[in-house]
Amino acid sequence: MTDAGISNKADPLSKPQSKYDYSKGPEPLEINMKWCKACNICIALCPKQVFEPDRDGKPVQARPENCTQCTICWVHCPDLAITSNYK
Amino acid sequence: MADRKRVLVMGNHAVVEGAIYAGLNFYAGYPITPSTEVAEGCARELPKIGGRFIQMEDEIGSIAAVVGSSVAGAKSMTATSGPGYSLMLENIGYAYMTEVPLVVCNVQRGGPSTGLPTKVSQADTMQAKWGPHGDYTAIAVAPSTIEDTVTETIRAFNLAERFRTPVTILLDEVIAHSRAIINLPEPGEIDIYNRVKPTCSPEEFIPFEMTENLVSAMPAYGEGYRYVVTGLTHDPMGFTTNKPSEIFPKLDKLRNKIMNYREETVKIRTEQMEDAEIAFVAYGSVSRAALQAVDLARKAGVKVGMVQLYTIWPFPEKQVKELCANCRKVIVGELNMGQIVHEVRRVLPGDIEIHTLQRYDGEILTPLQLLEKLEEVL
Amino acid sequence: MATATTSEKAKQKSDIFLKYLRPRKGMPSVWCAGCGNGIVMTAIIRAIDKLGLSKDNIVMVSGIGCSSRMPIYLDFNALHTTHGRALPFATGVKFARPDLKVIVVTGDGDALAIGGNHFIHACRRNIDITAILINNNIYGMTGGQGSPTTPSAAFSTTTPYGNAEKHFDPSALAAASGASYVARSTVYHATAMEKLIGEAISHRGFSLVEAVSNCHTYYGRLNRQGDPVTMINSFKEKSVQVTKAKKMSPEELKGKIVIGKLHEVDTTEFCDVYQSTVDRLDGRK
Numbered sequence: 212m213t214d215a216g217i218s219n220k221a222d223p224l225s226k227p228q229s230k231y232d233y234s235k236g237p238e239p240l241e242i243n244m245k246w247c248k249a250c251n252i253c254i255a256l257c258p259k260q261v262f263e264p265d266r267d268g269k270p271v272q273a274r275p276e277n278c279t280q281c282t283i284c285w286v287h288c289p290d291l292a293i294t295s296n297y298k
Numbered sequence: 299m300a301d302r303k304r305v306l307v308m309g310n311h312a313v314v315e316g317a318i319y320a321g322l323n324f325y326a327g328y329p330i331t332p333s334t335e336v337a338e339g340c341a342r343e344l345p346k347i348g349g350r351f352i353q354m355e356d357e358i359g360s361i362a363a364v365v366g367s368s369v370a371g372a373k374s375m376t377a378t379s380g381p382g383y384s385l386m387l388e389n390i391g392y393a394y395m396t397e398v399p400l401v402v403c404n405v406q407r408g409g410p411s412t413g414l415p416t417k418v419s420q421a422d423t424m425q426a427k428w429g430p431h432g433d434y435t436a437i438a439v440a441p442s443t444i445e446d447t448v449t450e451t452i453r454a455f456n457l458a459e460r461f462r463t464p465v466t467i468l469l470d471e472v473i474a475h476s477r478a479i480i481n482l483p484e485p486g487e488i489d490i491y492n493r494v495k496p497t498c499s500p501e502e503f504i505p506f507e508m509t510e511n512l513v514s515a516m517p518a519y520g521e522g523y524r525y526v527v528t529g530l531t532h533d534p535m536g537f538t539t540n541k542p543s544e545i546f547p548k549l550d551k552l553r554n555k556i557m558n559y560r561e562e563t564v565k566i567r568t569e570q571m572e573d574a575e576i577a578f579v580a581y582g583s584v585s586r587a588a589l590q591a592v593d594l595a596r597k598a599g600v601k602v603g604m605v606q607l608y609t610i611w612p613f614p615e616k617q618v619k620e621l622c623a624n625c626r627k628v629i630v631g632e633l634n635m636g637q638i639v640h641e642v643r644r645v646l647p648g649d650i651e652i653h654t655l656q657r658y659d660g661e662i663l664t665p666l667q668l669l670e671k672l673e674e675v676l
Numbered sequence: 677m678a679t680a681t682t683s684e685k686a687k688q689k690s691d692i693f694l695k696y697l698r699p700r701k702g703m704p705s706v707w708c709a710g711c712g713n714g715i716v717m718t719a720i721i722r723a724i725d726k727l728g729l730s731k732d733n734i735v736m737v738s739g740i741g742c743s744s745r746m747p748i749y750l751d752f753n754a755l756h757t758t759h760g761r762a763l764p765f766a767t768g769v770k771f772a773r774p775d776l777k778v779i780v781v782t783g784d785g786d787a788l789a790i791g792g793n794h795f796i797h798a799c800r801r802n803i804d805i806t807a808i809l810i811n812n813n814i815y816g817m818t819g820g821q822g823s824p825t826t827p828s829a830a831f832s833t834t835t836p837y838g839n840a841e842k843h844f845d846p847s848a849l850a851a852a853s854g855a856s857y858v859a860r861s862t863v864y865h866a867t868a869m870e871k872l873i874g875e876a877i878s879h880r881g882f883s884l885v886e887a888v889s890n891c892h893t894y895y896g897r898l899n900r901q902g903d904p905v906t907m908i909n910s911f912k913e914k915s916v917q918v919t920k921a922k923k924m925s926p927e928e929l930k931g932k933i934v935i936g937k938l939h940e941v942d943t944t945e946f947c948d949v950y951q952s953t954v955d956r957l958d959g960r961k
Contacts, residue, residue: 246703250710255905286722286866287908289714290704291693324772326764346957350771350950355797359764362757362794366737366768369755370776374768392758519753519769520776522732526698526748528756537701538748 231275237296239278240285244269246292253284253293302481309474310377312444313403313467314339315482316451317375320490323349324374326363328356328382331415332471333405336377357382361389361402368398369527371518373455377403379471380422381412383429390464391430392529394552397506397514399458399493401451403467405474408660417660418471420582421634426466427611433549435556437563438466438611440581444478449488450608456491457563461556462513468610470583470633472662496523505536508547512555556612565608566617570596574603576672577625579618579642581607584631584663591668602672610638615645622646627675631655631663651675696721696731698751706745710904712863712889713743716810717750719866719887720779723874734777737766739791741783742817742891743810752779760790763798766805774947777877780807785815788824788844799853799882803946806876806883809846812891820894831898847886851939856881858939862888862911865935872937881945888933 231238240261249268258281263273270293272278285293307315313336317325325340327333337353344351350367354360360376367374378386383404393400406422408414426438437457441450451467458465496503496515505525507514514534517523526536533544556563567585569592571577578588585606595602605621607614622628628650630639639654646652655671657663697703707713724734734752738744740759747754753776757765762780770778787795787809798805814832815821822832822839825846829838851858857879861869869887876883890896890907901907911933918936921929 248704248709250904252710252905252908256908282867286718286870287715287863288718289707289711290709291697291714291718292703294691294693324768326768345950345954348954348958352767352771354764354767355793358761359767359794359797362761362764363768363771365757366755366765367772368768370735370769370772372772374772388758389761518773519735520733520773524698524731524751524753526701526754526756528748528754529758530756535700536754 238272238275239280239296240272240275241294241296242270242272243292243294246290248290250289252287252289256283256287258283302484304479304481306477306479307444308335308477309444309447309469310335310405311339312447312480313377313451313469314343316448317401317455318343318347319448319483319488320452320455321373321492322375322455323347324364324367324372325350325376326352326354326360326367326374327376327378328354328360330357330379330382332407332474333377333379333382333403335474336403336405357385358389361386364400365389365393365396365398368400369396369519371520373459375401375403375455377405379405379407379415380409380419383422383425387429391432391434393464394430394434394436395432395529395531396527397462397516397552398464399462399516400464401454401458401467402464403451403469405469405471407471408658414660416471418583418662419633419658419660420468420470420584421637421658423468423610423632423634423637426468433553435553436466436611437461437463437556437609438468439565439608440468440610441473441608442582442585442606444473444476445480446608447473448480448482452483452488452490453565456489459491459493460513460562461559462493462516463556468582472583500524504534506532506534506548506551508534508551511559512551560612563609563612564614564617566614566621567606567608568621569604569606571603571605571621573601575601575625576603576627576629576675577622578602578604578668579607579622579628579630579638580604580632581610581638582633584633587663587665587668588631590665591672594665594669595672600672600676607638613641613645615641618642619645622650625650627651627653629653629655629668629671629675631668631671633657633663692721692725693718696724696751698749701749703749705749707742708893710890710892711742712812712887712908713746713810715863715866716743716808716869716887716889717746719870720808720873721750722870723877726870726874727877729777729877733775734779735766735769736779736781737762737769738781739786740817741786741815743781743783744786746781760786761794762786763791763794763805763807767798767801767803770803770805771947771950774804774951778805779877780805782807782809783816784809784811784813784825784846785823788846788849792824796849796853799850799855799884801946802854802856802881802943804880804882806873806879806885808873808885808887810887810889811846812889812895814891814895816891816894820898830895832894833898847884847938850884854882855884855939856941856943857883857937858886859884859937860886860888860933860935862915862933862935863890864908864911865915868935875937879940881943
């Protein structure tokens with residue numbers, strides 16, 4: 212994607228450590244921090260607790276290895292801020 | 299003229315004849331006296347030519363469907379009377395803002411409120427200019443006979459398409475409900491104007507572009523030009539805006555696209571004005587009485603003439619000023635408590651006496667009444 | 677940011693929003709954080725994408741209100757009209773161009789209060805329009821006034837002591853008025869909503885999808901229903917599938933939201949019937 216607004220780099224200071232193997236590719240989800248309004252829906256609805264809020268309340272993929280591609284987060288994101296990187 | 303189609307029609311049916319000649323293919327309306335025959339005529343005629351007629355649940359829905367169909371590419375109109383016209387105003391305002399061509403025929407009856415459903419009036423003249431809230435420029439035409447109801451309806455459609463704006467036909471109840479044998483124009487006899495379509499690619503398309511004549515090209519839905527039509531004040535791309543730098547040009551466009559080319563809207567008829575010292579200024583049914591009054595007064599040696607306004611809005615100020623320049627006195631006859639007289643007063647120099655003759659009891663002004671007034675002011 | 681590991685399918689999935697968002701307009705939307713309108717919007721995007729409809733042939737019509745801003749964001753032919761009048765505008769578009777798919781996005785105040793008459797008549801006419809009614813029980817854009825779907829005793833800025841009126845059931849109203857497809861879903865059931873919207877768009881005739889949504893900013897705050905997450909989760913608890921609801925008593929169904937396809941009849945569509953008249957009269961001038 213070329214849109215400059217899309218980035219999955221949240222505030223690096225608040226990003227928790229993860230066991231995810233980044234050599235396998237990017238994180239499973241792409242979060243557009245410019246569109247995200249920190250409504251907390253994805254964080255709360257995720258059945259596998261993939262997300263943690265950063266200090267603005269926006270989601271960070273703290274446990275990407277837990278993601279099962281269930282799509283709950285991106286079908287419930289009201290701001291179209293989550294898209295899937297999955298194959 | 300012998301091979302023209304001769305028909306016996308009432309004024310309301312003449313509106314249908316004129317509209318279909320101009321290319322009408324969509325009508326949405328709601329029954330209201332004294333305009334109902336326009337709807338009935340369209341219900342009967344439109345399906346025969348592949349057009350569409352729909353009776354909506356009210357006048358608000360009617361004008362909404364008319365705007366919707368016009369955006370979808372149809373030539374559309376509705377007809378109504380005072381109470382229905384009042385209900386339509388919000389969406390007529392929407393059409394001014396979104397620059398949607400359409401024609402509204404207001405067959406005027408006595409008011410306010412339910413008023414006099416079967417009686418004549420010209421009291422909606424100012425409403426046709428200032429009806430919807432906000433700033434915009436309106437176009438309104440006023441036929442006076444059954445025959446010119448046909449041609450004025452055609453002209454209304456041409457003006458709507460030319461300027462991308464709603465046009466109101468102000469018809470008097472007595473014209474709408476009179477019958478006459480008239481000659482219909484032959485196909486091709488009167489030019490029909492159609493809205494300008496974009497020629498650029500959808501990517502380059504600017505829906506409310508500030509073109510040279512300020513009228514933007516208008517695609518129909520489904521032609522690949524996906525754009526936003528909104529009643530919110532918008533920029534040339536159609537996106538809503540709150541910026542003063544974009545609000546000014548938009549509202550100026552609504553005014554200037556008509557006012558810069560107002561000569562194209564003007565239609566005036568004069569009768570014996572060459573040497574007239576006194577002039578009747580009239581429109582609609584009153585002009586027919588004035589015509590006869592002029593004839594009778596001339597026989598008695600009074601130098602009187604008539605200026606008949608076919609275009610009411612924008613008020614043809616330059617023409618009225620020039621035509622009445624050599625008159626000492628002007629008599630404005632209207633079927634209301636005085637509406638166009640304010641415009642006449644505004645444009646004529648102070649040394650011309652302006653007299654009014656007003657009737658608002660649901661009856662027409664007769665030639666005799668006009669002659670009495672003439673005698674009074676002589 | 678597509679990488680070697682991203683398959684074509686995933687690429688499609690992640691591009692879907694950009695495909696349907698209007699270029700040069702862009703997000704973020706005007707809606708509050710967590711507003712259900714956005715969830716409904718994504719459901720509409722996915723439903724249309726699955727149907728494979730051309731963007732050029734879709735007209736999205738709306739009136740006034742929070743939900744009615746949606747057509748401005750989506751890259752279809754957009755008609756953002758006056759308060760309550762979306763359905764008659766849409767009727768004009770559809771009747772003039774029956775080949776176009778017309779989708780109306782409306783709210784509870786827009787469709788049922790100021791536009792109530794147009795709503796029942798569009799249903800009665802059974803014109804091929806899909807209406808997506810986002811029901812959040814309140815007027816959001818003007819700041820939390822009571823709407824025709826504000827429940828009895830509920831609070832709003834115009835019912836500060838509790839609503840004395842009864843509320844409409846939009847789906848029942850539509851079915852009783854003649855709509856030939858009626859379904860209800862909530863923003864919690866976003867995937868089911870996508871399916872129902874898809875069915876509604878494919879249905880020939882007037883179809884209504886009532887999307888029960890959250891206005892935590894006004895309705896939630898004034899009625900102590902919590903944040904968006906709490907409200908959305910409460911829809912999960914309150915919802916009953918229509919098949920299950922049929923076996924439940926009215927007492928058991930009190931306060932529940934019955935979801936699923938509620939009503940579908942196979943009947944003639946207005947534009948089709950009119951066209952058959954036009955065909956029959958062809959050239960009889």
